[in-house]
Amino acid sequence: MSEIAYVNGRYVLTSDAMVNIEDRGYQFSDGVYEVIAVANHSLVDLDPHLERLDRSLSNLNIEWPCSERVLRIILAQLLKRNRLKDGIVYLQVTRGVAPRNHAFPTAIIPSSLVISVSRAGRPSRDKFIEGVKVVTTPENRWGRPDIKSVSLLPNVLAKQFAVHNGAFETWFVDDHGAVTEGSSTNAWIVLSGQEIVTRPLGNDILAGITRMKLIELARAGNMRITERPFSLDEAMNAEEAFITSTTAFVMPVVEIDENVVGTGKPGPVTQNLLALYEDHFSQGDEK
Numbered sequence: 001m002s003e004i005a006y007v008n009g010r011y012v013l014t015s016d017a018m019v020n021i022e023d024r025g026y027q028f029s030d031g032v033y034e035v036i037a038v039a040n041h042s043l044v045d046l047d048p049h050l051e052r053l054d055r056s057l058s059n060l061n062i063e064w065p066c067s068e069r070v071l072r073i074i075l076a077q078l079l080k081r082n083r084l085k086d087g088i089v090y091l092q093v094t095r096g097v098a099p100r101n102h103a104f105p106t107a108i109i110p111s112s113l114v115i116s117v118s119r120a121g122r123p124s125r126d127k128f129i130e131g132v133k134v135v136t137t138p139e140n141r142w143g144r145p146d147i148k149s150v151s152l153l154p155n156v157l158a159k160q161f162a163v164h165n166g167a168f169e170t171w172f173v174d175d176h177g178a179v180t181e182g183s184s185t186n187a188w189i190v191l192s193g194q195e196i197v198t199r200p201l202g203n204d205i206l207a208g209i210t211r212m213k214l215i216e217l218a219r220a221g222n223m224r225i226t227e228r229p230f231s232l233d234e235a236m237n238a239e240e241a242f243i244t245s246t247t248a249f250v251m252p253v254v255e256i257d258e259n260v261v262g263t264g265k266p267g268p269v270t271q272n273l274l275a276l277y278e279d280h281f282s283q284g285d286e287k
């Protein structure tokens with residue numbers, strides 16, 4: 001069954017949806033995106049996703065394609081037209097359509113807005129039960145991965161490196177030997193004394209919405225979170241490790257570059273955090 005997508009003012013079958021070949025997103029990756037989960041007919045953490053979208057757009061001087069109020073209406077419409085109960089919304093804004101030229105168009109052009117939905121489920125239950133493997137690669141992205149740009153080639157290659165090596169994710173490691181984040185996830189470790197460590201926000205990682213929510217939930221549950229860089233060495237010797245994202249939730253990591261983490265099974269702190277997050281997730285946003 002083809003889903004219904006929203007493309008620059010029109011609701012169309014995804015199979016019929018088209019964009020102009022001179023769209024700057026297509027030609028230069030000149031655009032940004034968001035992936036928002038849908039749980040029980042409701043968009044999960046919509047407000048922080050729209051705030052991050054606003055930050056990405058303003059960092060690149062891309063205009064909003066419509067007002068935030070209208071965007072919320074379009075999103076609600078799309079959920080309704082697709083009768084989407086659980087799944088994912090992919091939202092992309094690009095600088096718009098103009099004759100190909102690296103510099104921004106001088107004429108004022110409307111930004112392009114494309115939104116599609118997917119009913120793809122979350123990772124299989126056994127991944128949460130068994131945990132997953134991570135491999136690593138030197139950090140090779142541009143200096144601003146905090147901007148959620150559609151320019152994802154290093155991330156694509158890193159994820160393929162994981163697939164090629166039978167792993168779930170690839171972690172980027174910076175020049176100081178510290179883990180920045182995964183190709184599409186934030187990275188975490190748990191040290192003795194149940195101290196939960198994740199890299200602080202900055203220009204070098206994406207401010208994950210799952211990361212933000214999990215910090216909130218963990219602190220409310222009196223768990224100890226430290227935001228500081230951690231080395232690959234520390235991660236390999238940690239008691240537990242895990243990754244977070246809108247689609248991976250809180251996914252236990254049991255192997256890093258073929259080194260077993262902790263007992264080689266998902267640990268109690270990670271399981272506790274997953275339970276907290278699942279509880280939050282299943283509530284969706286208040287309507």
Ligand SMILES: Cc1ncc(COP(=O)(O)O)c(C=O)c1O
Nearest residue numbers: 184185186206208209210245246
């Ligand atoms: C590079 C990167 N880091 C982290 C994340 C996790 O972000 P979120 O929790 O908002 O899904 C993503 C998600 O796509 C990502 O691409």
